[in-house]
Amino acid sequence: MDLVRIRFGPAGKPISFKGPIVKVPQFLKSIGLDAFEYEAVRGVRISKEQAEILGKEAEKNDIAMSLHAPYFINLSSNKEQTIEKSKQRLIEAAKAAYYMKARVVVFHPGYYLKYTPEEAYIKALNALKQVSEEIKDSGIRNVWLGAETTGKKSELGSLDEVIRFSQEVDLVVPVIDWAHIYARSGGTMITSVDSVLGIIERIENEVGEKALKPLHTHFSKIIFRDYGEKEHVILSSKEHGPEFEIVCKALLEACINAVVISESPILEQDALVMKKIYEKLKGEMGK
């Protein structure tokens, strides 16, 4: 029996696949992947019917689905109207996720702009509590709101904030983008197995079970500047971090199930590179 299962898949339509979106799960399975993050980053445009077909195809091919919500979400805006629209976009994304049997709706919480981090956090917290209630009232089940650790220092979404959202809103779970944490920390975090284990332990202790069944994560290498994230780059770019081996070893050592979504510019190809590293380490570590 395997002690741990880590799934891998692309953030968005695989670049080497040209067919319809509903055929993506079958394609991913055929190349050896087992997760797919549907990108609704420019708006939720998939119909209910298409989403349901996608969900069935995913189930048939054992592909774990997630959905990335639109980028135009700012739950800490100083404009009431923007917050309202952001809430609606998140609810719409949760509905689409429900239809396609996606477990997590990944979203970026917002921006600090004129607010202090605490003020921005409280604004977004209130909005998220309302979204959480509306989702429950609408009959959507088994969909979590995944607050992602963001890559720029101007964005709400530090590891602390993401953990805190997960503690204070029942439907929120943390989504750990390892490259973003690395970029935001100026390359000082995600540099050793122990540093990653420290983050996993915090999630285990401070959030608990809902975050770990499985832990939803993003990975790529990244170029950063003083302000944080600049761009995601391919795994073979030697001069950039973080290293997937480090993250993978920590996940295996902590013995937690996880999903790793590749945000590399070569999506599924780097997902396969990561899977290879995982299988090698898994064998060596006896997990």
Ligand SMILES: [Zn+2]
């Ligand atoms: Zn994201």
